[in-house]
Amino acid sequence: MIADRYLQLKGELESGLAGLIKLGSEMQRPAEQLDTLQALLRDISEPLLFVVAGEVKSGKSSLLNALFGDEFAKVDVLPATDRVYIFRYASEEKSTEVSSKLTERYLPIPFLRDFNVVDTPGTNTMVKEHQMVAEDFMPRADIVLFVFSVANPWTQSNWEFLDFLQKTWLKNLIFVLQQIDLREPTEIDVIHRHLQDTAMRRLGFVPPIFAVSARKALLARTSGLDKEKLWEESAFAPLEEQIDFIVTQSSPRMLKLRSTFQTARVALDDLNQEIRGFLDKISADTAVLDRLDGILANRREQMLRQTTTLVREVERAYDETTKERAQLLQQSQSWWRSFSLIWRRTAGQQELHSKLEAQLRQLMQPQMEKSIRTLEADLRGLWPQMQDLLENQLSADLQKEARQSVPDFAGQRREFSESIQTAFIDILAGKALQERLARSYSQTSISLRIIVAIIIIAGTVAVFTKMQSAVATSALVIAGIGGITAIFLAFNHRRKVLRDYERQLSPKRTEFTQTLEKQFAKAIDSFCAEMAKKFRSLSEICQTRLRRYQPWSRRADDLEPKFAELKSRLG
Numbered sequence: 001m002i003a004d005r006y007l008q009l010k011g012e013l014e015s016g017l018a019g020l021i022k023l024g025s026e027m028q029r030p031a032e033q034l035d036t037l038q039a040l041l042r043d044i045s046e047p048l049l050f051v052v053a054g055e056v057k058s059g060k061s062s063l064l065n066a067l068f069g070d071e072f073a074k075v076d077v078l079p080a081t082d083r084v085y086i087f088r089y090a091s092e093e094k095s096t097e098v099s100s101k102l103t104e105r106y107l108p109i110p111f112l113r114d115f116n117v118v119d120t121p122g123t124n125t126m127v128k129e130h131q132m133v134a135e136d137f138m139p140r141a142d143i144v145l146f147v148f149s150v151a152n153p154w155t156q157s158n159w160e161f162l163d164f165l166q167k168t169w170l171k172n173l174i175f176v177l178q179q180i181d182l183r184e185p186t187e188i189d190v191i192h193r194h195l196q197d198t199a200m201r202r203l204g205f206v207p208p209i210f211a212v213s214a215r216k217a218l219l220a221r222t223s224g225l226d227k228e229k230l231w232e233e234s235a236f237a238p239l240e241e242q243i244d245f246i247v248t249q250s251s252p253r254m255l256k257l258r259s260t261f262q263t264a265r266v267a268l269d270d271l272n273q274e275i276r277g278f279l280d281k282i283s284a285d286t287a288v289l290d291r292l293d294g295i296l297a298n299r300r301e302q303m304l305r306q307t308t309t310l311v312r313e314v315e316r317a318y319d320e321t322t323k324e325r326a327q328l329l330q331q332s333q334s335w336w337r338s339f340s341l342i343w344r345r346t347a348g349q350q351e352l353h354s355k356l357e358a359q360l361r362q363l364m365q366p367q368m369e370k371s372i373r374t375l376e377a378d379l380r381g382l383w384p385q386m387q388d389l390l391e392n393q394l395s396a397d398l399q400k401e402a403r404q405s406v407p408d409f410a411g412q413r414r415e416f417s418e419s420i421q422t423a424f425i426d427i428l429a430g431k432a433l434q435e436r437l438a439r440s441y442s443q444t445s446i447s448l449r450i451i452v453a454i455i456i457i458a459g460t461v462a463v464f465t466k467m468q469s470a471v472a473t474s475a476l477v478i479a480g481i482g483g484i485t486a487i488f489l490a491f492n493h494r495r496k497v498l499r500d501y502e503r504q505l506s507p508k509r510t511e512f513t514q515t516l517e518k519q520f521a522k523a524i525d526s527f528c529a530e531m532a533k534k535f536r537s538l539s540e541i542c543q544t545r546l547r548r549y550q551p552w553s554r555r556a557d558d559l560e561p562k563f564a565e566l567k568s569r570l571g
């Protein structure tokens with residue numbers, strides 16, 4: 001295809017620019033910036049403008065058909081092009097009569113996307129159209145082909161039309177001597193020289209002149225036979241090279257490509273900088289969050305170790321209560337006190353229980369509170385420390401997110417204190433113990449009452465028989481046995497109560513310290529989990545941002561080699 005070097009370069013720049021616009025719009029760049037890039041894209045996509053002029057029947061339309069390898073312009077032995085035609089691309093064929101002298105032909109032929117082609121009637125017949133062609137198309141044309149026919153090379157109308165044109169419009173002028181297959185090479189040489197001389201005389205310079213056969217060139221391009229020979233004989237190759245050269249070297253076109261490229265390069269650098277800036281920020285933020293995670297894990301370990309010390313202290317306090325509790329139990333459970341069960345079924349069991357609880361509470365509470373305070377202070381101190389790191393080391397926009405979600409520590413502290421208190425109360429609140437003791441009290445009470453009743457009955461019998469009969473003796477023996485049994489029961493009851501309390505309280509020590517340890521660990525874990533949750537939510541924000549920027553970064557990276565290639569070719 002003619003002008004393919006330029007078209008290829010333009011195509012690559014278009015694709016680079018289109019990629020850049022897509023990236024910019026995804027990155028929501030300001031509308032003005034995108035509009036500028038769109039305008040540049042439209043500007044460079046503007047098709048090349050080729051104009052052909054020359055004598056009637058000199059083979060102008062045939063030359064265009066041969067150049068583009070498509071018979072889009074009407075060719076005839078009779079005058080065929082009766083008005084100026086401009087050929088443009090459209091997906092459907094149509095014609096618009098712009099005026100009686102100009103028709104716009106829209107054709108779905110791919111090359112017309114890159115070229116607008118102006119075909120004109122013979123210079124000798126289009127006097128009226130001269131001015132329009134000259135003024136509307138010549139100044140903008142990338143290539144102006146002036147056709148002379150070997151069949152009639154001496155006519156004046158071409159030169160008269162050339163006289164009519166401003167010299168500045170002739171910079172892209174090419175003379176084409178057409179239909180060379182109709183004459184011998186020697187004749188063509190003569191005509192060629194004649195054209196050179198006349199051009200020098202009338203224009204003051206000699207444009208490039210190419211003697212060609214459009215008929216053979218078209219055949220070479222469209223028929224399957226003898227392609228190479230026909231192409232050789234058409235002498236089209238040098239003409240095409242010249243066209244290629246003019247278009248590629250055309251300063252307005254190349255300047256346009258170059259300046260468009262420079263603007264696009266700056267825009268790509270801008271986008272790249274923004275992407276890099278964001279990616280750097282994200283990886284710095286991720287590193288800070290990772291560091292915070294590490295610090296948090298360390299502090300968690302430290303605090304867990306510290307809880308062991310705290311629990312040991314509570315344990316010591318608990319042990320100290322054991323001695324005092326034993327004393328209290330001994331005092332309140334003297335064996336003769338068990339006799340009170342005869343007239344009091346519970347014999348103050350409830351009061352004893354309350355007393356024990358109050359004593360335990362009184363002795364342990366200060367130590368418990370101290371431990372809770374120590375741990376609370378530690379946990380409370382952790383957040384400001386983390387907050388400080390977040391505020392000083394995270395990027396400004398992530399800091400904003402960090403501030404929006406301060407963890408709810410108040411609720412957690414309350415929950416922690418409550419759970420410790422519950423564990424504490426639980427030491428003595430063993431329902432089983434209470435029930436067992438109640439059962440023991442009630443059984444002892446019933447047994448004692450029965451024995452007392454037996455003793456009374458036996459005593460009464462002895463009194464009534466005046467202590468002399470065998471019956472009286474037996475009654476006294478029974479009363480004696482009853483008395484001994486009652487003493488045994490009272491002792492046994494005391495022993496059972498003391499043993500039950502001991503059984504309840506000794507394993508409770510381990511249970512209690514284990515619960516305490518568990519509650520401490522739970523509190524620490526939930527504090528840490530709350531903070532880790534916050535770091536995780538910030539990390540997720542980083543990840544979301546990363547997912548947004550990474551494809552853009554890849555896209556920008558993909559554009560880089562394209563732009564480097566364009567730079568080397570555009571200079």
Ligand SMILES: Nc1nc2c(ncn2[C@@H]2O[C@H](COP(=O)(O)OP(=O)(O)OP(=O)(O)O)[C@@H](O)[C@H]2O)c(=O)[nH]1
Nearest residue numbers: 057058059060061062075076079080081179214215
């Ligand atoms: N032998 C030969 N005939 C050609 C060549 N090019 C065109 N012709 C013939 O010349 C005649 C005129 O060709 P066109 O291409 O219509 O010439 P034109 O200058 O466009 O004619 P108008 O539009 O009427 O001014 C046609 O019969 C073509 O077949 C060529 O290279 N060799």
Ligand SMILES: [Mg+2]
Nearest residue numbers: 060061080081
């Ligand atoms: Mg024609």
